[in-house]
Amino acid sequence: xxxxxxxxxxxxxxxxxxxxxxxxxxxxxxxxxxxxxxxxxxxxxxxxxxxxxxxxxxxxxxxxxxxxxxxxxxxxxxxxxxxxxxxxxxxxxxxxxxxxxxxxxxxxxxxxxxxxxxxxxxxxxxxxxxxxxxxxxxxxxxxxxxxxxxxxxxxxxxxxxxxxxxxxxxxxxxxxxxxxxxxxxxxxxxxxxxxxxxxxxxxxxxxxxxxxxxxxxxxxxxxxxxxxxxxxxxxxxxxxxxxxxxxxxxxxxxxxxxxxxxxxxxxxxxxxxxxxxxxxxxxxxxxxxxxxxxxxxxxxxxxxxxxxxxxxxxxxxxxxxxxxxxxxxxxxxxxxxxxxxxxxxxxxxxxxxxxxxxxxxxxxxxxxxxxxxxxxxxxxxxxxxxxxxxxxxxxxxxxxxxxxxxxxxxxxxxxxxxxxxxxxxxxxxxxxxxxxxxxxxxxxxxxxxxxxxxxxxxxxxxxxxxxxxxxxxxx
Numbered sequence: 001x002x003x004x005x006x007x008x009x010x011x012x013x014x015x016x017x018x019x020x021x022x023x024x025x026x027x028x029x030x031x032x033x034x035x036x037x038x039x040x041x042x043x044x045x046x047x048x049x050x051x052x053x054x055x056x057x058x059x060x061x062x063x064x065x066x067x068x069x070x071x072x073x074x075x076x077x078x079x080x081x082x083x084x085x086x087x088x089x090x091x092x093x094x095x096x097x098x099x100x101x102x103x104x105x106x107x108x109x110x111x112x113x114x115x116x117x118x119x120x121x122x123x124x125x126x127x128x129x130x131x132x133x134x135x136x137x138x139x140x141x142x143x144x145x146x147x148x149x150x151x152x153x154x155x156x157x158x159x160x161x162x163x164x165x166x167x168x169x170x171x172x173x174x175x176x177x178x179x180x181x182x183x184x185x186x187x188x189x190x191x192x193x194x195x196x197x198x199x200x201x202x203x204x205x206x207x208x209x210x211x212x213x214x215x216x217x218x219x220x221x222x223x224x225x226x227x228x229x230x231x232x233x234x235x236x237x238x239x240x241x242x243x244x245x246x247x248x249x250x251x252x253x254x255x256x257x258x259x260x261x262x263x264x265x266x267x268x269x270x271x272x273x274x275x276x277x278x279x280x281x282x283x284x285x286x287x288x289x290x291x292x293x294x295x296x297x298x299x300x301x302x303x304x305x306x307x308x309x310x311x312x313x314x315x316x317x318x319x320x321x322x323x324x325x326x327x328x329x330x331x332x333x334x335x336x337x338x339x340x341x342x343x344x345x346x347x348x349x350x351x352x353x354x355x356x357x358x359x360x361x362x363x364x365x366x367x368x369x370x371x372x373x374x375x376x377x378x379x380x381x382x383x384x385x386x387x388x389x390x391x392x393x394x395x396x397x398x399x400x401x402x403x404x405x406x407x408x409x410x411x412x413x414x415x416x417x418x419x420x421x422x423x424x425x426x427x428x429x430x431x432x433x434x435x436x437x438x439x440x441x442x443x444x445x446x447x448x449x450x451x452x453x454x455x456x457x458x459x460x461x462x463x464x465x466x467x468x469x470x471x472x473x474x475x
Contacts, residue, residue: 002397002400002401002456002457002458003396003397003400003456003457004400004456005456007406007407007408007409007456008071008072008111008362008407008408008409008410009069009070009071009072009408009409009449009452009453010070010071010072010073010074010113010408010409010410010411011065011068011070011073011074011410011411011412011413011414011430012073012074012075012364012365012410012411012412012413012414013054013073013074013075013076013413013414013415013417014075014076014115014118014119014120014162014417015075015076015077015078015081015118015120016030016032016048016051016078016118016119016120016418017048017051017052017413017417017418017419017420018051018052018054018415018417018418019048019051019052019053019054019055019078019081020048020049020050020051020052020053020054020055020056021053021055021056022047022048022049022050023049024055025091025093025094025097026084026091026092026093026094027078027080027081027084027091027094028080028081028083028084028085028086028091028122028123028124029080029122029123030078030079030080030120030121030122030123030178031119031120031121031122031123031126031130031171031178031179032048032119032120032178032420033047033048033049033123034123034126034178034179035177035178035179035180036048036049036178038180041176041180041421042420042421042422042423043421043422043423043424043425044423044425045423046418046423046424046425047418048418050438051417051418052415052416052417052418052433052438053438054415055097057438057440058097058100058101058104059104060440061414061415061431061440062101062104062105062108062110063108064414064431064440064442065105065108065110065414066108066109066110067442067450068430068442068446068449068450068453069450069453069454070110070414070453071109071110071111071453072110072111072112072113072157072408072410073105073110073111073112073113073414074113074114074115074159074364074410075101075112075113075114075115076114076115076116076117076118076120076162077098077114077115077116077147078094078120079116079117079120079121079122079143080120080121080122080123080124081094081095081097082094082095082098082143082146082147083122083143083146084122084124085122085124085125086121086122086124086125086128086139086143087124087125087139087142087143090146095146095147095150098147098150098151099150099151102151102154102155103154106154111156111157112154112155112157113157113158113159113410114147114151114155114157114158114159115159115160115162115219116140116143116144116147116158116159116160116161116202117140117160117161117162118162119162119163119166119167119171119177119178119420120178121178121179125139126179130172130179130181130191131167131168131172131191131192131194131195131198132172132183132187132190132191132194133194134194136194136195136198137194137197137198137200137201138201139198140161140198140201140202141198141201141202141204141205144160144201144202144205144206144209145205145208145209148205148206148209148210148214149209152206152209152210152211152212152214153211153212156210156212156213156214156215157214157215157216157217158206158214158215158216158217159216159217159218159219159306159364160198160199160202160203160206160216160218161195161198161199161202161218161219162219162308163219163220163221163308164192164195164196164220164266165220165221165223165260165261165262165266166221167195168188168191168192168195168260169188169256169257169260169261170257172187172188172191173185173188173253173256173257173260174253174254174256174257175253176421177420177421182253184251185248185251185256185259185283185286186286186288188256188260189283189286189287189288190288192260192265192266193288193290193294196266196269196270196298197294197297197298199218199270199298199300200297200298200299200300201297203216203300203302204297204300215303215304216300216302216303217302217303217304217305217306217359217362217364218270218302218305218306219306219307219308219364219365220263220266220267220270220306220307220308221261221263221266221307221308221309222263222307222308222309222349222353223242223261223262223263223312224238224242224263224309224312224313224345224348224349224352224353225237225238225239225241225242225312225313225314225315225323225325225348226238226312226313226314226315226342226344226345226348227314227315227316227348228314228315228316228326229316231317233317234315234316234317236317237315237316237317237318237322237323237324238315238323238348238352239352239355240322240323241313241315241322241323241325242263242348242349242352243262243263243264243276243278243352243356244262244264244278244323245259245262245264245265245276245278245279245282245283246258246259246262246282247259247282247283259282259283262279264276264278264279265279265283267353267356267357269295269298269299270298270299270300270302271299271302271305271356271357271358271359272299272356272357273295273296273298273299274295274299275287302359303359303360304359304360304361304362304407305353305354305357305359305360305361305362306362306364307349307350307353307361307362307363307364308363308364308365308366308412309345309346309349309363309365309366310339310365310366310367310368310412311339311340311341311342311345312340312342312345312348312349313325313326314326314328314342328340335368335369335370336369336370336371336426337369337422337426341368341388341391343388343391343392343394343395344394344395344398345392345395346363346366346392346393346395346396346399347394347395347396347398347399347404348395350363350395350396350399350404350406351399351402351404354404354405359405360405360406360407361399361404361405361406361407362406362407362408362409362410363396363406363408363409363410364410365410365412366392366409366410366411366412367385367388367411367412367413367428368384368385368388368428369419369426369427369428370382370384370385370427372427372432372443374432374441378432378434378439378441379441379443379444380432380441380443380444381443381444382443382444382445383444383445385430385443385444385445386444386445386447386448386449389411389445389448389449389452390448390452390458393409393452393458394458396409397458411430411449412428413428413429413430414429414430414431415429415430415431415433415440416428416429416431416432416433417429417433429443430442430443430445430446430449431443431446
């Protein structure tokens with residue numbers, strides 16, 4: 001049993017991607033409700049209006065989680081479901097939904113891990129400047145206090161903001177995600193700074209308002225590299241690449257988004273209390289002016305390091321500039337979104353992040369989209385996803401054997417869902433969703449993940465070890 005008994009086996013989702021009920025029970029619109037109605041912004045005009053209808057089917061979904069054996073579920077809160085205008089009066093029907101969901105999870109012995117912001121900013125706040133507004137950290141703090149006061153009697157684990165690299169880079173620089181803006185580089189850095197400041201104010205609010213001692217982390221994208229070989233010079237090159245910040249070649253939206261796509265600019269302020277020197281040099285002339293007290297707010301003590309890691313670069317040492325990014329060998333596997341399959345990236349990412357930030361590691365997202373064809377019974381044999389999970393977890397297993405403090409793993413996603421600009425064209429889920437009928441069907445990967453959780457091991461049992469206590473979820 002290479003995984004500790006208390007290892008956190010979980011799965012994750014996000015509110016806009018699964019809840020639906022976009023205009024029911026007093027919910028206000030979010031930037032994604034608006035963005036999806038702009039022609040050409042999402043695949044075939046898909047929206048999250050209904051999504052997986054989790055809002056009405058949460059009991060069925062929690063029962064499926066229990067059948068897998070999940071020990072934790074990472075969910076996000078819809079800000080505009082709680083506060084329809086982003087500020088002001090609380091929508092009781094909206095927050096009551098999360099009351100019921102949390103109670104259902106706890107009844108199933110599944111621990112809720114809450115993400116306060118997973119990209120669905122209230123539209124009313126967007127009209128006031130969104131993350132570009134200097135008021136945005138205050139808005140987020142007030143929203144945090146509302147949620148924590150109501151739910152912290154049953155919720156202990158909290159994430160503040162999910163993947164600022166994405167919602168600033170794709171939403172404010174490149175315009176491919178909500179709200180669809182294409183701002184200047186200085187404006188993007190200002191919006192990003194406001195989001196980091198919002199994180200810090202949120203952490204302070206959680207610690208002040210929580211009914212019990214909270215455990216708090218953040219969940220940025222884990223943009224990381226792996227060495228070509230395990231020679232020390234290649235390992236050092238991979239570590240350098242993991243925390244590199246690049247100067248944009250020009251000020252096109254694509255280049256600005258690419259410059260924002262890095263780890264250190266977003267992680268160092270949270271965990272080290274400063275922007276990286278390489279970033280200040282690369283972004284010279286565009287970094288917003290701010291008082292030193294801002295970093296004191298941003299740099300709040302955190303309890304764990306959450307990282308969303310799907311794939312990584314492969315690099316080798318280069319005596320001229322530190323590292324060279326290598327193309328994968330011809331024919332190397334990719335998923336249906338064209339991302340490389342790099343199983344050992346959880347090991348290298350966890351190793352490099354722990355060495356730099358000194359915190360326990362939680363893999364808060366890791367998953368694979370795939371083309372799936374149901375058989376005549378509507379079942380999905382997604383063996384490649386099952387193998388993906390095992391192969392990536394071997395990196396966590398290696399890290400644990402070497403003493404790296406991996407706390408847990410959350411597969412993305414528990415359900416097939418609305419995949420942002422890709423609409424419903426990409427499926428990440430352990431559970432198949434028929435978007436016409438909204439019926440649920442666990443996939444083969446769900447059964448394999450259930451086995452791993454039960455056994456606390458990646459090894460398949462021998463035939464004599466199979467018992468009636470280990471049923472297939474596909475039977």
